[in-house]
Amino acid sequence: MTNEELQKLIEKISSDVFGKPFLHASRFNSRLRTTGGRYMLSCHSIEINPLVLNIHGIDEMIGVIKHELCHYHLHIEGKGYRHRDEDFRELLKQTSSPRFCKPLSDESPKRIIYHLYRCLSCKLEYRRRRRMDVRKYRCGKCAGIIEEMQTVK
Known part of the structure; x- marks a missing residue:
């Protein structure tokens, strides 16, 4: 999947699930290590870890996109967009978005020396x-x- 296809997918999910347009940029970011995606407060863009698609498939990636769109739309509207905010948790429930991403590595935790x-x-x-x-x-x-x-x- 290319960045252009990702952009179209995010725009489609935003209009279908949230009923609002996504007006900013989105892209894949392979430097993300521990998270499935992130919403950038400064420029309103969304970055998605390509490992989510490679390891877990398109359904998990759609879940991550919906999660990041919850941050996006709440931030744009001036509501509580952080994980601990009630507005955010309520929108997650309404849109059936996951609260957390599945683990992105198959490795077991490193043993402590x-x-x-x-x-x-x-x-x-x-x-x-x-x-x-x-x-x-x-x-x-x-x-x-x-x-x-x-x-x-």
């Missing part, structure tokens, strides 16, 4: 996501010397 430290005096263990310089810190319980034990996945 912990660094394990232990006090030499009281044997209290510390797990940290980031490494720490053991020369700068002492044990919070007994003020003993801390040593790095291992990295835990």
Whole structure:
């Protein structure tokens, strides 16, 4: 699907579902990573992640377009267009628009790596996501010397 076809699709959905015209630009944006689309407040344009179409198909993309059009029309009308606003939630229900996009990656969440430290005096263990310089810190319980034990996945 090209940007021109996307523009026509958004204009058609806007007039059919909302009964209002979409008068601004739309395009695909492959740099979007975690979201299916976004509405740009400054220029009133809508950007859609092409992965939505590639992974989930046209029906999911239409849902994302309807979601972004809810932001668009409410913002243009001066009503509450944010996710937490009652106007936005009500328009989502009226238009059967999804509140969230389906996940765009098949990867499971990355496992967190912990660094394990232990006090030499009281044997209290510390797990940290980031490494720490053991020369700068002492044990919070007994003020003993801390040593790095291992990295835990």
